[in-house]
Amino acid sequence: MKIALLGTGFGQAHAAVYAARPDINEVVVFGRTPEKLKNIADKFGFATTTDLDALITDPSVDLVDVCLPTPLHADVAVRVMEAGKDVLVELPLATTLDDAQRVIDTATATGRHAFVDMFSRFSPANEHLHQAVADQRYGRLKHLEVEGRTALMWEGYQLGLDSLALDMMHADFDLVTSLLGAPDAVHVAGTEGPGGRGSAADVVLGYRDAGARCTSSSLMPKPYGMRGGYRATFTGAVLEHTMSTDFNGPGAGSLTAYTLDGEKPVDLADTSPYAAMIGHVLDVLAGRSENRIAPTSALDALRLTLDVHHRLTGKTA
Template sequence: MKIGLLGTGFAIAHAGVYAARPDTEVVVFGRTPEKLAVFAEKFGFATTTDVEDIYRDPAVDLVDVCLPTALHREHILRALAADKHVLCELPIAPSVAEAEEICRAAEASDRQVFIDMFMRVHPAVQHLHATIADGALGGLKTLRSYRKAGPVWGPVTLGLEQLALEVMLSDLDYIVAALGLPASIQTAGVSAGPRRAAAETVLGYDGTLVEFTTSTLVPASYGVTHGFEAVFTDGVLQLHETPYDPAGPSMRLTEYTPAGQREIALAPADIYAAAIGHVLDCLATGAKDNLLTPRTATDTLRLALDIHQRLMGA
């Protein structure tokens, strides 16, 4: 499958996934020759400074949009008009209005559009979703989710203004995937300058309470931790993972019931590779079981923007 990869920033993470697969050919678009040279030298990919080279190429099957969010709508629509499938980084768009336009275009097209809401293919999240759906532990009563992230990617700006859309979004998405949009939202945040902040959010559902902690206050040495504790009427499902630990990623999923506790064997997953694998599998088989549709991503965007406005005091 030939892929047109747009961007030279976060696109490097997607490039590494494609380079490890024998079934892809990639051409990278960027505006800066020096940045494109990294992709050519590290991965052996073809590059171009003219995005029309990608849209005009009939051999390109999939356009992977890793450009700034403000450009997502433009390039998703251009890719569909060029009769190409699309994978787009999150968030789907900067506004619900643009996201809805993308949804309408995708639903009117015979091409597939995927939004990289990668937590939906996380193995522990998929186990959580299955447990909620099949009622194996009874009804879900509370879900406590957390993500704490130190600046492991360098001096990035992840202050209060960025928390909802850049730190919380992917975790909010797996909550929306399981429960839909909440009936009520309460949130409060604290700031430690433009790069560091934390927030506590409570989402109210009929019969279920969701609490979400997010923080970028921790130092780089802390790394990144993510997890959840789902309390059901008949048991508890608990996840704790450290995906960027220097000793290697770790993930522990434990089930607690009146009969005792058991570890659920799941290997730590490269969720970026899993998401791209899902996209390529859907396209290779013609399957329509797209877990990453624009419509579901728009629901999550709606919630994230509501939380953002509350954090900003709007």
């Protein structure tokens, strides 16, 4: 298989996964900055190019992995599928619901596979939470708190209020909506760092018989790295997940169950969600699995993400 990887920023996390897979024959990386391309070539041994059009239309490419800036996701995904390629799009899928639907319609019209990098669905801690809710092993889920905190680890990427919901909170909203559905009420507050460098937001979500809260901050100092997790309160227990990581993406972290019987750690598989997500994509393309991260499956979270984004920025949909 030959992969076209578009983007030299966050695309490096995907590049590390491809480099470790023996079933990937070739990876070509597109970028705009020769220095960044050289760094990737030196680190992973991948070919590089600054010619996006030639790479998208290259008949030898099987899958195009889009890790470009968020406003470009939908347009490039459509171009890729119209060029006869399958496409993996970094989250979020689009910056409007109309653009998201355009991607979905193009996938239907062309018959190509489209994937959205909902990597958090492959987190062992999140999978455990989903299973616990499904089989009600701790009773009913009453409240879910999800938190993410990060330093500005990507050069030139400020994560101000104009991008915090889209680029940092979207995966958290996917977890909440997949467990509790669309909220009945949404309350949002945000603040921005000096010069738009970093921001923080608190989002409280109301449901008829449950509640949720998502908080995110990109105001942390560089040594802090990235940390987060969730606290899920059931009628019979509390599940608490904590995670810390670096540029290469979240690890398994720790998960603890608190019940009337005491405190008990939950064993988690030592699995990278990014590696598991890409593995799933390749399994689908090989006919070994059904697509768990199709664009239609991301729409509920995208609706909430865009709602919060518009409230944080003061822009209308």
